[in-house]
Amino acid sequence: MVxxxxxxxxxxxxxxxxxxxxAVKNISIQLKKGKSLAILGPNGAGKSTTLKMxxxxxxxxxxxxxxxxxxxxxxxxxxxxxxxxxxxxxxxxTSLNVxxxxxxxxxxxxxxxxxxxxxxxxxxxxxGLLNYxxxxxxxxxxxxxxxxxxxxxxxxxxxxxxxxEPTTGLDIQSRHVFWNKLEQLKEKGVSILITSHxxxxxxxxxxxxxxxxxGEKIVSGPTKLLPAQQGYGNIEETYLGLTGYTKEHEEIxxxxx
Amino acid sequence: xxxxxxxxxxxxIQRNWMSFKKLIKISIFPNLxxxxxxxxxxxxxxxxxxxxxxxxxxxxxxSLGLVAATGMNAANAESVTNAYIxxxxxxxxxxxSTSPINLEEIIVGxxxxxxxxxxxxxxxxxxxxxxxGILQSWMVVFIPVILFITGTLFxxxxxxxxxxxxxxxxxxxxxxxxxxxxxxxxxxFFPLGSVSPWLRNVGWLSPLTxxxxxxxxxxxxxxxxxxxxxxxxxIIVAVVLSFVPQSIVRSKLNY
Ligand SMILES: Nc1ncnc2c1ncn2[C@@H]1O[C@H](COP(=O)(O)OP(=O)(O)O)[C@@H](O)[C@H]1O
Ligand SMILES: [Mg+2]
Numbered sequence: 395m396v397x398x399x400x401x402x403x404x405x406x407x408x409x410x411x412x413x414x415x416x417a418v419k420n421i422s423i424q425l426k427k428g429k430s431l432a433i434l435g436p437n438g439a440g441k442s443t444t445l446k447m448x449x450x451x452x453x454x455x456x457x458x459x460x461x462x463x464x465x466x467x468x469x470x471x472x473x474x475x476x477x478x479x480x481x482x483x484x485x486x487x488t489s490l491n492v493x494x495x496x497x498x499x500x501x502x503x504x505x506x507x508x509x510x511x512x513x514x515x516x517x518x519x520x521x522g523l524l525n526y527x528x529x530x531x532x533x534x535x536x537x538x539x540x541x542x543x544x545x546x547x548x549x550x551x552x553x554x555x556x557x558x559e560p561t562t563g564l565d566i567q568s569r570h571v572f573w574n575k576l577e578q579l580k581e582k583g584v585s586i587l588i589t590s591h592x593x594x595x596x597x598x599x600x601x602x603x604x605x606x607x608x609g610e611k612i613v614s615g616p617t618k619l620l621p622a623q624q625g626y627g628n629i630e631e632t633y634l635g636l637t638g639y640t641k642e643h644e645e646i647x648x649x650x651x
Numbered sequence: 652x653x654x655x656x657x658x659x660x661x662x663x664i665q666r667n668w669m670s671f672k673k674l675i676k677i678s679i680f681p682n683l684x685x686x687x688x689x690x691x692x693x694x695x696x697x698x699x700x701x702x703x704x705x706x707x708x709x710x711x712x713x714s715l716g717l718v719a720a721t722g723m724n725a726a727n728a729e730s731v732t733n734a735y736i737x738x739x740x741x742x743x744x745x746x747x748s749t750s751p752i753n754l755e756e757i758i759v760g761x762x763x764x765x766x767x768x769x770x771x772x773x774x775x776x777x778x779x780x781x782x783x784g785i786l787q788s789w790m791v792v793f794i795p796v797i798l799f800i801t802g803t804l805f806x807x808x809x810x811x812x813x814x815x816x817x818x819x820x821x822x823x824x825x826x827x828x829x830x831x832x833x834x835x836x837x838x839x840f841f842p843l844g845s846v847s848p849w850l851r852n853v854g855w856l857s858p859l860t861x862x863x864x865x866x867x868x869x870x871x872x873x874x875x876x877x878x879x880x881x882x883x884x885x886i887i888v889a890v891v892l893s894f895v896p897q898s899i900v901r902s903k904l905n906y
Binding site: 453485494 | 656659662665673741747748752905
């Protein structure tokens with residue numbers, strides 16, 4: 395049985411400094427099994443940097459991250475076995491076809507070729523790409539590429555999946571298909587950490603939401619309760635209100651365009 | 652520095668092989684065209700006037716030099732052009748580093764893979780010389796080993812420059828100012844020592860010189876104690892060079 399009390403991710407007071415500039419200032423996150431958290435913030439707010447510190451591709455300036463109790467800084471190899479990452483860019487290998495992209499990633503987790511292929515078939519089926527397994531990357535639409543990246547992130551059966559603006563730039567249909575897959579994963583007990591610009595996406599997928607700007611947390615709380623607590627109607631209004639995007643801005647932009 | 656895992660390095664090589672095997676057919680020609688061109692111009696053309704050199708017909712002399720040079724060029728292409736694409740354009744290294752594999756393992760795996768490519772293309776050119784009837788000793792079976800060591804060495808060297816290059820243009824400078832002169836002046840086309848002792852000393856600094864000498868010795872069966880020196884020289888330099896890209900990769904690849 396899934397133990398929904400188990401803590402999958404703890405990030406304490408994460409700070410990232412580039413030279414004299416602080417891209418992330420004291421962000422803390424805790425995520426339980428099967429739960430989901432969305433980080434919402436404008437471009438440059440520090441969303442990607444926060445995620446990169448968690449999935450251990452960028453150094454943590456100060457702070458501490460544990461994935462399933464494993465320290466990401468001292469034991470990144472072990473910690474990364476438990477996570478799947480959907481980066482902001484697709485980063486698919488264009489010299490390989492769909493199936494090969496899956497296998498190429500799977501072998502990095504010590505999964506033997508034959509098993510990698512079996513797993514890849516199952517996952518491509520899950521994201522609706524099994525019939526495209528022989529296709530080259532350039533033959534895929536934007537939505538298909540994103541689903542392939544999702545399938546690739548699942549080859550190691552991660553307990554936590556980290557997604558950086560996974561549906562930015564997708565059409566509405568593709569976005570809904572993608573959300574549906576994430577909901578299915580969540581039901582299976584996979585925890586989700588996602589960044590997003592879209593209120594609708596967050597309302598549908600995230601149990602909790604954290605709004606950040608300039609590297610700092612502004613507010614966080616349960617997605618269902620936060621807008622009312624802050625005196626807004628929904629997540630998008632809360633976000634726009636709290637990050638300083640007021641009615642005035644909107645009018646100025648309308649005049650300009 | 653982060654610990655290296657043999658498994659991790661092996662997976663990097665496997666992954667490179669996956670991409671490579673799709674392209675092998677179309678990459679044979681470009682990799683062999685260059686040395687064959689030189690072979691025709693130098694070996695047949697100039698050889699017509701030169702006669703014997705280093706105790707063998709000039710054609711043989713040049714073709715054996717080109718075996719090593721072909722290996723070097725293949726390793727260089729892998730660790731410079733291909734690595735640049737994987738580091739900065741396709742960001743394959745970034746994608747791979749979301750798995751348990753770390754950047755240092757990617758660097759070492761990539762350099763060893765450059766060694767494999769050197770072995771593949773150097774050996775293919777060696778087959779050309781086999782058909783020309785140049786190979787005289789069973790010791791040629793060790794030539795692929797020399798190609799591998801040499802290619803790995805150039806892999807680490809190329810990766811260092813690729814990591815240090817501020818823009819893509821600098822990679823051309825590396826190939827033009829370092830690799831190309833080595834290609835010409837490493838006992839490849841003429842024995843440096845017979846031109847001047849000074850040039851011999853300069854040549855000694857070029858890893859390719861040692862590889863070229865070794866391959867000639869193995870092809871003719873003239874392996875001596877000096878050959879052992881050359882092998883040790885190549886291995887030591889490869890090992891020393893391996894630390895450089897490993898120690899800078901994290902600061903340079905700021906994904
Ligand atoms: N490698 C880097 N070097 C210097 N500054 C960086 C680097 N990466 C990101 N930044 C800066 O850090 C801030 C946060 O970036 P990022 O985390 O990508 O924001 P977001 O994902 O929310 O759009 C931005 O101001 C960005 O310019
Ligand atoms: Mg971002």
